[in-house]
Amino acid sequence: MKTMEKKVRFYIILFLLPSVLGFIVFSLLPMLSALFLSFTDWDVIGGSPNLIGLKNYIDILKSEEFLRVIFNTMKFISLYIPGIITLSLGVALMFNSNVKHVAVFRVLLFIPVLTSWIAGSLIWRSVLSGQYGMLNNLLAIIGIQGPAWLTDPKWAMISIVIVSIWKDLGFFSLIIFGGLRGIDRTLYEAAEIDGANGFQILKKITIPLVTPTLFFVLVTTMISSFQLFSQIMVMTAGGPMGATQVMVERIYTYGFRYFEMGYATALSILLLIVIVTITLIQLILQKKWVYYE
Amino acid sequence: MNRNLKLKDKSVFLVLLILTILGLVPFMWMISTSFKSTGSLMAIPIEWIPKEATFASYVKIFTQLPFARSLLNSTIVSVASTLLTITSSSLAAFVFAKFDFKYKNILFTLFLASMMIPIQVTGIPIFIILMKLGLINSYLGVIIPTVFNVFAIFLLRQYMKNISNDFIEAAYMDGASFFQVYWKIVMPMSIVPVTTLLVINFMGYWNDYFWPLIVLTNQDLMTLPVLLSRLNTQYTTEVNTLMAGSLVSMIPILVLYSFAQKYFIRGIQEGGIK
Numbered sequence: 001m002k003t004m005e006k007k008v009r010f011y012i013i014l015f016l017l018p019s020v021l022g023f024i025v026f027s028l029l030p031m032l033s034a035l036f037l038s039f040t041d042w043d044v045i046g047g048s049p050n051l052i053g054l055k056n057y058i059d060i061l062k063s064e065e066f067l068r069v070i071f072n073t074m075k076f077i078s079l080y081i082p083g084i085i086t087l088s089l090g091v092a093l094m095f096n097s098n099v100k101h102v103a104v105f106r107v108l109l110f111i112p113v114l115t116s117w118i119a120g121s122l123i124w125r126s127v128l129s130g131q132y133g134m135l136n137n138l139l140a141i142i143g144i145q146g147p148a149w150l151t152d153p154k155w156a157m158i159s160i161v162i163v164s165i166w167k168d169l170g171f172f173s174l175i176i177f178g179g180l181r182g183i184d185r186t187l188y189e190a191a192e193i194d195g196a197n198g199f200q201i202l203k204k205i206t207i208p209l210v211t212p213t214l215f216f217v218l219v220t221t222m223i224s225s226f227q228l229f230s231q232i233m234v235m236t237a238g239g240p241m242g243a244t245q246v247m248v249e250r251i252y253t254y255g256f257r258y259f260e261m262g263y264a265t266a267l268s269i270l271l272l273i274v275i276v277t278i279t280l281i282q283l284i285l286q287k288k289w290v291y292y293e
Numbered sequence: 294m295n296r297n298l299k300l301k302d303k304s305v306f307l308v309l310l311i312l313t314i315l316g317l318v319p320f321m322w323m324i325s326t327s328f329k330s331t332g333s334l335m336a337i338p339i340e341w342i343p344k345e346a347t348f349a350s351y352v353k354i355f356t357q358l359p360f361a362r363s364l365l366n367s368t369i370v371s372v373a374s375t376l377l378t379i380t381s382s383s384l385a386a387f388v389f390a391k392f393d394f395k396y397k398n399i400l401f402t403l404f405l406a407s408m409m410i411p412i413q414v415t416g417i418p419i420f421i422i423l424m425k426l427g428l429i430n431s432y433l434g435v436i437i438p439t440v441f442n443v444f445a446i447f448l449l450r451q452y453m454k455n456i457s458n459d460f461i462e463a464a465y466m467d468g469a470s471f472f473q474v475y476w477k478i479v480m481p482m483s484i485v486p487v488t489t490l491l492v493i494n495f496m497g498y499w500n501d502y503f504w505p506l507i508v509l510t511n512q513d514l515m516t517l518p519v520l521l522s523r524l525n526t527q528y529t530t531e532v533n534t535l536m537a538g539s540l541v542s543m544i545p546i547l548v549l550y551s552f553a554q555k556y557f558i559r560g561i562q563e564g565g566i567k
Binding site for chain 2: 007008009011012015016018019020021022023025026027028029030031033034037091094097099100101102105106107108109110111112113114115116117118119120122123124125126127129131132134137166169170171174175177178223227229230233234247248251252255256261264265268269271272275276279
């Protein structure tokens with residue numbers, strides 16, 4: 001029996017080894033070295049890193065660029081998150097009805113989700129192109145002159161929001177639809193017998209019971225908002241005039257274009273702090289609005 | 294009452310139809326543009342449907358641009374990464390689901406906590422590690438980091454937990470080894486989550502951009518998203534070429550989706566429910 005136990009323990013270690021090694025080499029150690037590098041001036045070419053204390057962090061926090069990055073991100077969040085949540089809740093409610101061909105709509109609305117961010121962004125760069133783009137030519141038919149979406153600082157971030165909602169709508173609709181399907185049917189029947197109308201049912205039963213799923217959507221979209229990257233790289237590359245500069249685009253630019261690894265890792269640690277803080281705040285606030293049975 | 298219902302159904306149908314058209318119109322534009330000649334790209338008024346459709350862009354991406362090579366690169370990287378992820382994750386999930394050992398909960402919590410750390414934070418040190426190992430500009434540099442995938446471990450563990458211990462004990466009685474229990478009993482019974490992860494991970498790795506962008510700077514090794522974004526800066530005005538390339542890069546996923554649609558949907562929803 002003892003040899004058997006030893007054997008089992010050997011196998012347990014063996015089976016865990018790939019994941020544990022992966023965790024150490026590609027998560028734990030990199031995390032710690034990112035923290036270390038963020039206190040240095042390492043630039044890859046200039047030899048070994050020198051410790052410079054908090055200088056990178058101070059430089060970042062004092063820079064106008066960082067203020068702009070925060071402003072741009074907030075602008076994105078304030079448009080994207082209310083937009084994606086309302087729209088995907090609406091679509092999910094429609095998915096949950098027994099309208100004809102609803103399954104076909106579910107399949108078709110998922111196609112943007114399958115598209116890579118790069119292909120999707122390339123398509124939209126062409127759709128939004130000022131003179132020869134699809135959107136402005138469609139708008140021209142109804143007599144509206146569209147802006148130069150991607151080259152006008154006023155419209156560039158709004159364009160990024162539109163594309164992001166287009167890409168993500170099918171995904172979050174499906175997730176909320178999954179949440180809606182989990183609601184006990186008998187609750188609706190009881191409400192109908194009591195004479196509740198559609199709006200009352202929506203407000204008093206459907207929405208409260210789907211709040212755990214909405215919470216998941218809120219946390220996920222909030223995290224992904226701080227990780228905006230691919231669509232910006234393809235569509236605006238941070239421009240025009242810095243109007244779409246965001247955290248990850250900056251990390252990439254400083255790290256892999258200028259090779260200022262110290263500065264870039266400090267930015268990335270700040271990104272992590274922001275993500276963790278916002279997630280924790282949401283976890284605390286969820287008690288106020290998320291309904292758990 | 295009945296009439297009201299019908300009206301409601303009709304308006305829901307109409308709204309869904311409009312949203313779907315809005316969602317798909319950019320793809321129509323992509324297809325139409327990809328068949329335009331370079332001259333007609335800037336025709337005013339614009340041609341919604343190309344007057345003289347041409348395959349020139351498709352010929353170009355496969356003859357003058359390394360698209361065929363890139364398709365191969367993407368296939369190798371995505372297939373290998375998917376298999377690696379599923380192998381390592383199912384091994385770990387099996388142990389987490391069915392055995393008790395010291396530090397099990399601490400380890401699992403650490404794994405889950407690491408999900409909070411975005412790749413952009415660990416990216417620079419991982420790049421340095423891979424550079425030291427000589428894996429920059431190699432398939433392995435993209436593939437190896439996929440060995441650790443918390444989401445896959447989590448999903449498989451949840452499922453394997455529900456497999457009755459009776460099966461496992463019976464197999465032990467019959468003299469099956471630890472590995473045989475995993476390979477012959479638990480894995481075949483987990484075929485649904487394994488297939489779900491196969492399609493979801495394949496799609497994720499096929500479309501992945503940030504990591505391949507950093508690791509693969511040699512044009513011969515670039516995956517499709519990296520090549521496309523490179524072409525975006527080199528051929529900015531040749532939109533027809535870019536659209537043809539985008540379409541070609543989407544086809545494998547669309548084919549997979551048409552066969553394994555329910556697994557995509559299951560994967561998304563289980564990811565959401567957690």
